[in-house]
Amino acid sequence: MGIFPPCSSTDMLGKLLETVCGKNRDKPIEIENGERPKIKGTVVLMKKNILDVKDVGASILDRLHELFHRGVSIQLVSADQIDPENGRGKLGKAAILEKWNATLTSVSATDVKFDVNFEWDESMGAPGALIVRNHHHSQFYLKTVTLDDVPGHGQLHFVCNSWVYPQHRYKYNRVFFANKTYLPSNTPEALRPYREEELDNLRGNGTGMLKEWDRVYDYAYYNDLGNPNGGPEHERPVLGGSKQYPYPRRGRTGRAPTKKDPTTESRLRLLDLSIYVPRDEKFSHVKFADFIAYAVKSVGQVLLPEVASVFDKTFNEFDSFQDVLDLYEGGIKLPSRAMDKLKHCISWELLKELVRSDGEGMMKFPVPSVIKEDKTAWRTDEEFGREMLAGVNPVIIRSLQEFPPTSKLDPIVYGNQTSTIGREHIEKNMNGQTVDDALRQSKLFILDHHDALMPYLKRINTTTTKTYASRTILLLQDDGTLKPLAIELSLPHPQGDKHGAQSEVFTPAEHGTEGSVWQLAKAYVAVNDSGYHQLISHWLYTHAVIEPFIIATNRHLSALHPMYKLLQPHFRDTMNINALARHTLINAGGVLEMTVFPSKFALEMSSAVYKNWVFPEQALPADLLKRGIAVPDSTKPHGLKLLIEDYPFAVDGLEIWSAIEEWVREYCSFYYHNDGMVQGDSELQSWWTELRNVGHGDLKDEPWWPQMQTRDELVQACTIIIWIASALHAAVNFGQYPYAGYLPNRPTVSRRFMPEPGTPEYAELASNPDLAFLKTITAQFQTLLGVSLIEILSRHSSDEIYLGQRDNPEWTSDTIPRDAFTRFGAKLVEIENHILARNTDKKYKNRTGPVKMPYTLLIPNSSDYSKVGGLTGKGIPNSISI
Structure with missing residues (x-):
């Protein structure tokens, strides 16, 4: 006391x-x-x-x-x-x-x-x-x-x-x-x-360095990622404010520019976590304590010399899959001199978190769900396809509309980028169907990372990374599972970009060297998908795009405003976690650059993808229609018919989306009786104008922006915001450790190209395929650092507030909206019961798959973990809180 x-x-x-x-x-x-x-x-x-x-x-x-x-x-x-x-x-x-x-x-x-x-x-x-x-x-x-x-x-x-x-x-x-x-x-x-x-105070005057007690919400470019004073290797382009590098805005801190480059903001010391965000946006004491206890494990600079010293056979390499499993079953043990050094570097409380219950095991991680029931099922083709529908990145797969797949890259710059996958590659494995029949019946699907990566591959592959741009074609089978048919791995043409791509096609095989080559081909696809997931699906499409909404809401919607009361719970902790990400994760030389294959080009690559971001298409129904995964059907509850009926993310997500939309419509209809009231709301109109012209100002001239003139537009916009901040983020974040905590399943880096016949690497692939696989994917130290990071990101805080919850029952005095919110909560309980029932229905093979891992990422809430937190792999927080 x-x-x-x-x-x-x-x-x-x-x-x-x-x-x-x-x-x-x-x-x-x-x-x-x-x-x-x-x-x-x-x-x-x-x-x-x-x-x-x-x-x-x-x-x-x-x-x-x-x-x-x-x-x-x-x-x-x-x-x-x-x-x-x-x-x-x-x-x-x-x-x-x-x-x-x-x-x-x-x-x-x-x-x-x-x-x-x-x-x-x-x-x-x-x-x-x-x-x-x-x-x-x-x-x-x-x-x-x-x-x-x-x-x-x-x-x-x-x-x-x-x-x-x-x-x-x-x-x-x-x-x-x-x-x-x-x-x-x-x-x-x-x-x-x-x-x-009060709104004037929150907007500030746009000048000066902001202090911890300031409550100012203002905008800035992403000009704080690099450190030009540290030399060319630490320089990064300013993201935002230009056609070359468009980006959403982030919160302004007002720190002074660097000496070498006045357009780049100076950075704080690595261990200084006092980066400015408005004080009310910072983590609670409880959450900050939890965060620090786990975040210390990702400070690789402290651990690298000591961890490297205990590698027994080959420096920075796993020698077998058992070595990888030892991370969860035994941990890496440090010599006494390393323990003594750590005691001087960090507090005893943090050391106890690093050194688990036996006091010796260093980096002993919880067992990821993907290997909890079966240590090898992740390698099957069925699981490979299932994770595109129920894994950590289930938002990329789309219907194949034409064959062979084509490219949207400018042919003047990049030449012919049309896929080299031919009918002869895939029809032999299509269960008697032809390509034309399968296209007509919407049975062919593609995981396509070709166009996003090809413009960057030449530069990426000048680093320690050696990777490809991939296309993967899959067949929807009668039992609802996806069967991979072919993988195309492409590189820029050695004679120049205008000559097109240099590609090779690989098809499934189970045995011998061909089977080992196929396993490597799938690993290259997983590397592509891991990088795209972290940079685009996760960081850009949830964290980064939401921050301007938070800033604009606090600058223009009073705490008295009904839309502030609706949206504010869905912004909790987001500016703080984004600021910490800029400080230690996505910055030059940060953890993400150290562990994900695009390395120093990572954020620049996400800027290129942001050029094609369309706000209305972030609505789940619109996204499914765009990807050709669904078609309009007025007889269905959500107005859509899924072409992949057993698509866990989409099935669960549509129920969540509809519940959010119904709640938002009831809420907005109470305050806005007609479209004229929307048009006449001065705060709402200034909010939307600034959000479009400043917060997402690099896309302000795009014709797709809602005009915010009708109640329907307001309902749709708020539903999208809440969906992104809650369910979409939960779907692409909290499965990270369950699926990717075991790095061979979701490698983040490939360090050498596919071995060619006649080379020593090919001979090694034939004689010791597991070792060749491990030498190709993420190295040992990168694995330790990457797994540490995703363990932090996958944890629910013990003070988490979930979808359908509020931190105070008296959040509004208006009884009709409160009653509607109660119904919303009850609907989410219904949805949870639906999800649990589907997970036990054996006809839905994609719900659990060969790894026997039920899809729980979109379970809204549950009393068995809502007040505990941790690596639950389920639960939808109100906001992007980690």
């Missing part, structure tokens, strides 16, 4: 008193005893965690401030009565939080309740806002304020959820509104100035 520390020095006490009572201090808050009746209030807050206090005197100072009546004050603001002197809501008399010094504070981050009593003036009418002033030395997290028995109004709730810093840190008052919702035109005149000024 937090106890008032003893003062052993009168000098120290004198200095503290001088700090409190100095010449420049504010006047004490005067609380007079009047005859007016009192309104009792309850304030729930979290004091600054004692263990986090950088200034050892902070807690002492707060208590001394209390002794001199400089505590935490709250004033009620009328929603009905205007003060004629300033045109604002009439203010009540300031009241202070009571018994601060008498309240013991836990050393852990826990909520504390305080009483506050307000003098009641009947002429004020209903309180609509609060002004909170913190006259303490340190900040606190204000959760809620509840007023009991307000005459004529009953109980009133103020859901605050904000860090309040000492008053001198602000040039304005901290204002919190009651949980009543207003469109801008319906806002009581008494509250209108507070509403408008």
Whole structure:
């Protein structure tokens, strides 16, 4: 418990008193005893965690401030009565939080309740806002304020959820509104100035370096990934603001530019995690502690020399698949000198997390689900195809509409990029069907990474990476499974890009050297898919594209606005995790560049893909139609007929999508009775205009942007935002460790090309195919680092808030939207039961597959893990929270 520390020095006490009572201090808050009746209030807050206090005197100072009546004050603001002197809501008399010094504070981050009593003036009418002033030395997290028995109004709730810093840190008052919702035109005149000024404060002035107590939401380019001062190898192009490198905007920090390149923002030290995001966007104490405990494992610079020293046979290589399995069954053991060094580098608490229960095993990972039941089933062709429908990246496969597959790359620049896969390659394995028959019956599908990678392959392959651009053709069989028919691996033509691609086609084989070659061909496809998944499906299409929505929402939609209340829960922690990603993961030389094959070209490649991003196509039905996976069918519940009936991601996803859409439509219809109300909503219109013209400004002239003139457009836009931030991110994130925690199943790098007959590598493939496979894919240290990373990214926090949940039941006072939200939650429970039933139905072979791993990534929530967190492989958080 937090106890008032003893003062052993009168000098120290004198200095503290001088700090409190100095010449420049504010006047004490005067609380007079009047005859007016009192309104009792309850304030729930979290004091600054004692263990986090950088200034050892902070807690002492707060208590001394209390002794001199400089505590935490709250004033009620009328929603009905205007003060004629300033045109604002009439203010009540300031009241202070009571018994601060008498309240013991836990050393852990826990909520504390305080009483506050307000003098009641009947002429004020209903309180609509609060002004909170913190006259303490340190900040606190204000959760809620509840007023009991307000005459004529009953109980009133103020859901605050904000860090309040000492008053001198602000040039304005901290204002919190009651949980009543207003469109801008319906806002009581008494509250209108507070509403408008609060948005002005959140927008800031666009200049200067932002500090931790600032609450400013502003935009910047991705100009903080490189470090030109470190030399050419650390330089990276600025993403965003140009036709060459378009990108969504990120949150501005205002850090100074580098000395060498004024267009590049300077970077913080590697272990300095104080990168600016608005304070209320930072992780909670609980989550930050969890995050740090696991993130330390991915700091490879500390572990590399010591881990490398224990490799027994070949430096940085796995010698057998058993070596890989030892990561989960035994761990890598460090010599005592390595342990001693680690004790000096990190805290004991973090060391205990690294060194598992036996105190010796280093890097002993949980067993990934893909090998939990069967250690070899991942190598089957059926599992290879199944993971395109139910794996960690189930959003790429599409219907093959023409044969042979063609390319959209500019033939003037890249020559003929049409596939060399011929009918003779695939018809022999098509169960008696012809290509024409299969095309007509929509039975052929393709996993195509050719066009995305080909423009970058020449540069990528100048690094330690040696990889291809791949196309994989598959047949949908009568039992619903996908059968791979051929894999094409392509390289840029050695005589120049304009000469087209140099390609080779591989077909299935089970035995001998041919079978080993086929296993390698599948590995190259998995490498392509792993890189595309991390850079595009995961990072770009969820994390990066959502951040501008978060910034625009806070800049233009008041906390009183119904759309703010709808969307805000789906933005929790996203700016923080994105900032940390820019700092340590996607930056020059960061973990992603070290572990995924595009290396230093990774983010540049994602910029090229962003050119083709279309917001309306992020809706799941639109995405399935675009990929040819579904066709319109009005007789179906979702208006679509899936061409692959047993497509777990799509089947589960459509149910989730429809539930979100129904909830959003009910919610929006309560506040917007017609299209004119959408058009007349000034905050909504400025939100959408800035989102399009600034947040995604590099695509602002695209014709596909909704015009935000109708209620249907509003419903569709909000449904897409919520879908991306919740279910889509869950589908492409939380399966990472279950599927890719075993790197041979999802290698991220290939280090040598397919061996040619007559070479020593080919002879090795014939004599020791497993060793040849392991020498081709991700190296040992990259595996350790990569698995550490995805273990962190795949964990649910213990304080996660899932789809259909809110952190406070009083999030709005409007009963009809609250009832609709209750129905939404009940619908998600129904969907969970549907998913569980499908997973046990043996006719759906793609639900579990040869690895006997049920598809659970889109299970919305479940009481068996929702308060525990960890590597559950299921659950849809409200937001992109990791």
